[in-house]
Amino acid sequence: MRRVFVTGIGIISPLGGTLSLNHTALKSGICGITTLELINSNFAGKLPVGEIKIETEVLKEKLKIKRLGLTRNSLLSLHAFADAVDDSQLTVNEITSFDTALIGANTVSGMCLTDELYKDANSKSNGSEYLFSYDGGSVTLAIQEHYGMKGIINTINTACSSSANSIMYGARLIQNGLAKRAIVGGSDSLAKYTINGFNSLYILSDKICRPFDSERKGLNLAEGAAFLVLESEETIGNKKVYAELTGYCNANDAFHPSSLSENADGPFLAMQGALQKANLQPHQIDFINAHGTATENNDEAESKAILRLFNKPPIFASTKSNTGHTLGASGAIEAVYSILNLTHQEVYQSLHYQTPIASTGLVPVKNYTKTPINHVLSNSFGFGGNCSSLIFSKA
Template structure:
């Protein structure tokens, strides 16, 4: 499929994460090195006392009140987080109701867990143990997207993606391609995931949850912290943007799948390398022009080791990099979009955000991430997201 040289602009965003309920709060936490990982207050699980999580501070009832959804039945925490971030994004971009309802507007969302955040309720419903069926239409990974599309009367293309931890990065890539190929003038893209027993139990069975704070790229890393959140970006063509001032440009993207293992990346970083190569190729730049990388960096042994290998093989001189999952935990399907916004922050304000909890490089030639908030002259930044089964995506953003 031919892709035009049309530039894709980011005109606004909305995000709610463990380090902030809006964009300004997220930016402030990044600058101050304030971590949002802690013992959960709202999430109930037998593992709540054993592990730390990145939990959004607002309860479901607080979200309902904030959104004006009191009394609305069937809404999961996934739905509520998504509505909050989506509403903030369209407001930030200055989209009008007629823009959102236009056939030229696409909506591409992503989620790994979707409505299965209600794990116990799903079990009761599926085993006919429940008298209340209000959530029967809420469990799919696309239920939140369907509800948002209905609420905002979106008539253009609506899609939902689940490629695990690269899901919302792929949503951004899909939206950018829709604009470049003339299938849409604007696209609202991103993703959402809420903490759930389904994922906590699953990651616990893989034995990759840390009982302390995750330490991406540290020699003594012992696993990840799961998190939750939602984030959406508004992408627009120049024609759609009009006189409004954009924030940054989606300059390039690449996706590859190494198909090595269900939950691990190949040791020789095949998928990671191909994704980064495709991203710089689509951006029309050389790897040396990348001034910062927001790494996938989960804090697991396999991920960080393979990503480091990918950096060594791809870059002649590895640029500054850090993992902002050390702030939020791993937010799964929302991670790619959240980290895309953090990458845009880096471009907009000319600053790098530290990789928290790092103490010791892995061996004498181990890579050392950014360790403190630093001013930097940035033109291109890369954001990496890797999902289960080796679904690897790299996005490149350009300063205006």
Template sequence: MGRVLVTGLGVITAIGNNLEENYQRLRNGTTGIAKASYFESLYASQLPFGEVKLASETLAEMLGLQNEKGYTRTCLLAVKAFEEAIADAALTAQDLSSFDTALVSASTVGGMCLTDQLYEDANLRSRGSEYLSAYGCSAHTLKLVKRYYIRGFSDTINTACSSSANAIALGARLIRAGRASRVIVGGVDSLAKYTVNGFNALKILSSQPSKPFDENRDGLNLGEAGAYLVLESEEVAGDKRVYAEICGYGNANDAHHPTAMSDNAVGAIRSMKEALETAGISPSRIDYINAHGTGTPNNDQIEMFGISQLFDKVPPYNSTKSYTGHTLGAAGAVEAVVSILSIKHSEIFPSLHVQTPIQEFNHAPAGTLMENYPVNYVLSNSFGFGGNCTSLVIGKV
């Protein structure tokens, strides 16, 4: 099995419209969580969100898509991040159309970001809008396939909040198995009434910027984002600039509850162990953990329990959802990008809003920017509804 190398990155989140903007705001400890300006909802004036700071119309104009039909906000965010990633990896049109190039994307919301229009179309209250084919989770993937003439294997994953982490894992497996020499992986989700109302019904949305791993945490903030990574086999990457290596991955399910993790963290512990095993390293080799860290009472307690069971000495960790909000199907890819930035710059970014660390565990998240801190291996966790837990090990090259 050959090495799986990361040669391109693209990201758009509430803290930046590209990779460099995201990096600078992570360094400066600047959150993107605030009142929404573009998301139309009863809760837009009541709750904070991790909203991308661009109107959909502006985003479409930036991408030259203002006259294209059927592009939802989810599709637009996907195109923005995808274009940055392939440009960063210097992929040509021929590279993209090669049968050796695959695309594995992820989403939970898909075109349901147009919740009201979906309702009108589904209940025959319209004559059929331009978005009839755009509501599914795979709609953005199909747009990318058509726009960039991708002819190789393509897939869309929806495993809730672990979706794009699973896309990365599948992409790495395709390369290791010799089924593809290059895979563009990632995910996208946008804010939607559908998800906001659902999470609100679960009573896990905070009225303040979320504070993952704080003793007094009271919920999460929903966000939106798109993030893609270009994975290439060592042979194909050649002498390209390489950011990092996808070393290991693990996926497990604790089969405990539709929305809560099991008290003994069965799925979380197993996914972390499998990721370390496929990477061929011991827990002591991990220099930094990018935690799932949603800011809900259940998640943070159970994740810290699982980490403390696996590590004799817990390495520095943070939750970058305190910057971007919980971006659902995009979260795993966004946090993989953040992890790679930590590797590249030898920095660990501060976890925001923590005043009183969880008292049961004597392990506070990083509170300030840790500079000149060698990061050789990162463990990145993404835990989804239904107990679908995924962990990635990303290494320095």
């Protein structure tokens, strides 16, 4: 199997619109979770969310793309994609080559446009400009069409693990010889739809989220996008290389549509499979970027799975304490943060944590620390039992 390397990164999150802004914020322990402002909703002015404080129209102007039907979700994707290909110094020929794949992921698709969709779906309009922007594929197709990409193009939706799976799919295309490079990632924007959906399940916290704390009250929704340029070892040449993707695994918990099982089989199998793929022993993992949503169910189940797999659990943290939960984008955003752990040989503190969960006693990283990091495990678990883990290693 060919080795797969990361040669470019693009990211926009509540911590900022560039890689360096995200890095600085993580290092300084900045929390990007604020009160909802930009969505016309009863929750505005009240609910804590990880919101990118740039109006959709401004995002559009900044990107200088004049197409109809671009949703906030697509714009976030386009922003991160542009930075990733720039960072990897890909030429137009490389981007449009049959050998370059594009794998996107999202869960909200164009449903961020609640009011337009309501009118279009219920025949209360003559048709908005967004008729072709409501499905998940539309977000990736906005990139494909803008750049005229010709290689394998795909969109994945496995709920909150979506972009971990897009990274995995892209890597497998390279390893199976179906692409030389794959630009992989995902996005999601805040939406009235998901806010009300997660609220109806009683898993939104009305305070800033506290991953792995015994008093955690639920998650904070967030928005963002990240793309990585993955390249086969044969094509990288003398390029700057951030990290190697050495392990990955997708498994299903097969238990419940919206919560993880007591034994956390899905998370356990995903982490175990990723270790096997990377040909690593548990003790070789230096750090875990946990899924850590701060829901009652996730953090306890994830902790149990970690205790099952690791004799002595490695240090771990949840960057959702900085960003909130970016849903379909979180796998890619946290892949970027895992790569920052590797390239800077450091770990960032998990914020808002005080007391361990009684049944597991696990304590996340409490301070910014310089430490040798060779292998980082990044977890993404979603509704429908969809669990995926990735391992990035020092290149």
